[in-house]
Amino acid sequence: MRSTKVFITSALLLCPSLMLAGTVSGKITYTGTPAKPKTIDMSKEPNCAKAYTTPPLTESVVTGAGNTLDNVVVYISAGAPDEKSAPSQAVTFEQHNCRYTPHVLAMQIGQELKVVNSDQTSHNIHPLAKLNREWNKSQPPGTPPLSEKFDKEEFIPVKCNVHPWMRGYFAVLKTSHYAISTGDGKFTLPNLPPGKYTLTAWHEDYGTNTADVTITGNETKDVDFTFKAKAY
């Protein structure tokens, strides 16, 4: 009986996060009228143009029903300790039909980034980093994935100079607590230990919003973000 008590007490002390873990979830919306996505002309790259029955659209602002906003990175920007090590699993950034999948890719500092070219055309991967190293590498069809990593927190625009419509972002973060709104503007940050946190929501065109949240136990807090749309 006594040993059971000791075991439970030890387990509570050693693994508080298993016992008490909150969740923050919410929705990203916008006010105002966003600029309409532009049509991309891929006629200079027939290998890619043939993949589309209707001309593809730019992805800098992707909206959904009910004024929801996608491709917003929501992350803990203060309150959580910086991660001491990066996850061993790599994140993948794919060039497919002359577009980036995903359009915004989040990763932790030091985490392996694999860049894959699935197209029958050469791309150059050019992250326009300012705090991290700016590099620029060619990746012809059929070549193995590139393996890279970044060592500073930064939102890095990525472009292919050969195909100027190809533009995406790498979100390099100190924390493992992040999510990206997809499809319906919703996000979920699970497994948050009790504490006071600052959440930051980042959008490539609309900038950042922040909100404070306190997690006290097993609970789900709703935090919604609203961005002001730009009409241009």
Added chain:
Amino acid sequence: MTRTFNRAMWMSLLLSLICLILVCAIPARAQETRVGKLTGHAAAGKQNYQRWCIGCHGPYGDGNGENAQWIEPKPRDFAAAVFKCRSTPTGTLPTDEDLYNSVARGFTNSNMPHWDPLTKQTRIDLVAYIKTFSDRWKTDKPGDILKIPAEPPVTIQSIAHGSELFQKLECWKCHGQQGRGDGPSASTLTDSKDNPIRPYNFAAGTDDSRFKCGNTNQDIYKIFMTGVDGTPMPSFNDVIQPNDAWDLVHYLRTLQINRHSKENEVLRAAGGKIPKTETPATPPASQPAPQPDAKPQGGRK
């Protein structure tokens, strides 16, 4: 007693002197550059920078000097520490020698003249001062120097294989099929600061013309293997094997139709036509190992 005191005094004086030397020497070394037997000093470079360089590169080294508004392409931003001409991998800092060569050589098709009239000591001092504009020089080291194997003989087969690589690697997308800088992507190219930039026009090359980063075959090899950072020109080091790279160099020389070269002579002797080659390109590898017989030949020839 007096003797003991004297000894102690001398010892403490000696220790103070050693500390003073160390304290003075460490920051000084961080602002020094070395090329061969020359050592450059930032303090000396500052005076010359203010006389010769400040007009374009600006007082903060960020490329915003008072002349910058009239200049295309824009002067280099030393605060960003991104450099075009390197013997080191893309994304890494160049060597002191790379920067020294850039100052001496100047940049063709730009407003940056060659600074040969300045003494070697003045140039190396300038390089030391340029390195004070970014903290990256304190936290990062220059990348490993690209190993360039000895150049194989120029043959029509080598030129033909290079021509095939030019197609396969899609160099023509920017540089055009005849290397005239008029490929389908040429008109949309911008540098890392979103300023328009043109791809190199090989056909305009004459006997005395240079590439941006040199004029030897080794320089061409280096340019496409390490890339021209801050511009759309990527690094091909991960996707071209060394021997294939030399074939590409030989073909690129034939695009300089108005330049006298061994490559153009070989092409002329073969009737002026490049035969179709059956030679398969060496399969690309993500991290090609250096050739066993490769001799490091970084720096200036």
